[in-house]
Amino acid sequence: MIDVRRIRTDYDAVRAALARRGGSPDELEQVRDLDIELREVTAERDRIRAEVNAISKEVGTLRRDGRTEEAEAKQAESRRLGEREKELAEVTETISARTRDLLLHIPNLPSEDAPDGAHAEDNVEIARVGVGDDPAAWAEHQRVPHWDIGTDLGILDLERAVKMSGAMFTMFRGAGATLSRALCQLALDHNSDAFEEVRPPTVVLTDTMISTGHLPKFADDAYHLERDDLWAIPTAEVPLTSLARDEILDAAQLPMRLMAQTACFRREAGSAGRDTRGLLRVHEFDKVEILAYAMPEQAADLHAELLRRAETLIGALGLTYRVLDLCTGDLGNSSARTFDIEVYAPGVDQWLEVSSVSWFSDYQARRANIRFRRTGEKGTEMVHTLNGSALAVPRVWAAVVETHRQPDGSIRLPEVLLPYFRGATEIRAAD
RNA sequence: GGAGGGGUGGCAGAGCGGACGAAUGCGACGGUCUUGAAAACCGUUGAGGGGCGACCCUCCGGGGGUUCGAAUCCCCCCCCCUCCGCCA
Numbered sequence: 473m474i475d476v477r478r479i480r481t482d483y484d485a486v487r488a489a490l491a492r493r494g495g496s497p498d499e500l501e502q503v504r505d506l507d508i509e510l511r512e513v514t515a516e517r518d519r520i521r522a523e524v525n526a527i528s529k530e531v532g533t534l535r536r537d538g539r540t541e542e543a544e545a546k547q548a549e550s551r552r553l554g555e556r557e558k559e560l561a562e563v564t565e566t567i568s569a570r571t572r573d574l575l576l577h578i579p580n581l582p583s584e585d586a587p588d589g590a591h592a593e594d595n596v597e598i599a600r601v602g603v604g605d606d607p608a609a610w611a612e613h614q615r616v617p618h619w620d621i622g623t624d625l626g627i628l629d630l631e632r633a634v635k636m637s638g639a640m641f642t643m644f645r646g647a648g649a650t651l652s653r654a655l656c657q658l659a660l661d662h663n664s665d666a667f668e669e670v671r672p673p674t675v676v677l678t679d680t681m682i683s684t685g686h687l688p689k690f691a692d693d694a695y696h697l698e699r700d701d702l703w704a705i706p707t708a709e710v711p712l713t714s715l716a717r718d719e720i721l722d723a724a725q726l727p728m729r730l731m732a733q734t735a736c737f738r739r740e741a742g743s744a745g746r747d748t749r750g751l752l753r754v755h756e757f758d759k760v761e762i763l764a765y766a767m768p769e770q771a772a773d774l775h776a777e778l779l780r781r782a783e784t785l786i787g788a789l790g791l792t793y794r795v796l797d798l799c800t801g802d803l804g805n806s807s808a809r810t811f812d813i814e815v816y817a818p819g820v821d822q823w824l825e826v827s828s829v830s831w832f833s834d835y836q837a838r839r840a841n842i843r844f845r846r847t848g849e850k851g852t853e854m855v856h857t858l859n860g861s862a863l864a865v866p867r868v869w870a871a872v873v874e875t876h877r878q879p880d881g882s883i884r885l886p887e888v889l890l891p892y893f894r895g896a897t898e899i900r901a902a903d
Numbered sequence: 904g905g906a907g908g909g910g911u912g913g914c915a916g917a918g919c920g921g922a923c924g925a926a927u928g929c930g931a932c933g934g935u936c937u938u939g940a941a942a943a944c945c946g947u948u949g950a951g952g953g954g955c956g957a958c959c960c961u962c963c964g965g966g967g968g969u970u971c972g973a974a975u976c977c978c979c980c981c982c983c984c985u986c987c988g989c990c991a
Binding site: 511514515517518519521522524525527528529530531532533535536543544546547548549550551553554720843848850851852 | 913921922932948949950951952953954958959960961970971972
């Protein structure tokens with residue numbers, strides 16, 4: 473949520489910032505008008521409440537002194553005021569519920585540093601590492617899609633996954649399953665110097681989904697367990713962000729760094745028919761997420777750190793990648809600024825988004841009510857939240873397999889993965 | 904799932920219709936004393952909202968109700984603890 477007070481005091485700037493995303497300002501305008509109305513009605517209601525409180529006190533005194541008649545007169549007066557108050561209470565409730573609902577639908581203000589633009593094509597490439605997508609840079613044996621490689625080597629069993637769970641579910645087998653697990657383990661080990669490992673629940677309450685911004689706007693993208701009104705998380709960002717919900721953190725605790733490996737569930741409702749083959753777009757996948765709570769002045773450095781950590785990992789796997797600074801039109805709803813890491817997968821000849829490293833300013837913190845107190849100071853401020861995928865398994869799995877495929881069809885394992893492979897250095901077809 | 908007990912400020916814990924945003928203790932912060940520290944003593948110390956301000960409003964797990972007035976009474980829900988059942 474953006475701060476209502478900013479809408480109140482700085483409307484034009486807020487409106488201009490949101491306009492950079494390309495949306496309509498209707499909701500914003502409604503919030504501004506409702507807020508003015510709300511404060512008027514609330515002030516009137518508070519006045520009446522104050523009066524009722526004062527009268528009740530008098531009644532107490534009068535009754536104690538045995539002045540029953542006077543007390544009864546006061547009570548009657550208070551009853552009348554109470555009725556008026558009830559009416560006003562209904563009005564304020566309606567207005568504030570409406571305001572909150574609108575506010576929950578308004579996206580975050582983009583950072584001033586985020587590049588302007590309307591579509592993904594306007595994203596700015598800020599780094600490119602490896603051989604790139606130049607056809608000449610890749611050998612013929614690397615031009616095999618991972619689904620063929622996986623099937624040939626017996627390490628990917630999509631057919632049976634579909635039998636159990638339907639389209640866009642996956643199953644790794646043998647060395648393929650080991651590779652999946654090794655990638656996660658590598659990501660956790662790589663960040664264990666500064667991040668606390670967490671194993672959160674993967675099924676959460678509605679409020680938990682609201683805190684990160686995944687609800688109410690994007691309900692169609694998530695799996696909902698109706699009977700218990702629970703949601704399967706689309707990313708560990710959801711539980712990790714709610715970890716500190718409704719808490720006031722000490723400045724000394726910040727920045728607070730957390731990481732978690734979880735299954736992630738996505739309905740992919742809007743992308744039916746796209747990337748249906750292989751591992752490019754699936755309903756369930758494993759991911760290691762890194763996340764931080766920070767004071768505002770720490771956020772920029774942390775954002776750079778999260779990006780650097782995600783990048784190092786991809787680089788260590790010997791993959792070719794590029795980093796994009798997302799333009800305002802392509803930014804996620806809750807994000808103020810996002811860097812995407814895209815890996816080049818030679819077999820499918822595509823750039824695959826494998827990591828999204830985002831800074832949410834205080835947008836999620838306000839939804840989740842996560843504050844901090846500066847040491848020695850009174851009052852509280854909203855924390856800033858940041859997160860990024862350290863490693864998302866299926867797409868990285870695909871890129872590793874395609875990139876490191878040898879002329880004889882085997883896969884040479886990158887050195888960083890060797891500790892997790894029980895002595896093996898390559899993946900070959902079982903006889 | 905069944906029976907019983909409980910949810911109050913950073914923590915512990917009283918209050919069970921009116922002077923209670925809440926005793927008391929601990930903790931934290933500031934001060935006195937001390938070469939320094941400890942102890943002792945004095946003071947301060949929850950959050951959110953509105954108003955230029957005096958000040959006002961809300962919050963005692965959540966929601967609803969009774970009442971002139973609710974932390975306190977009634978109803979529903981959630982969570983925690985103990986016992987039983989079931990169970991990876």
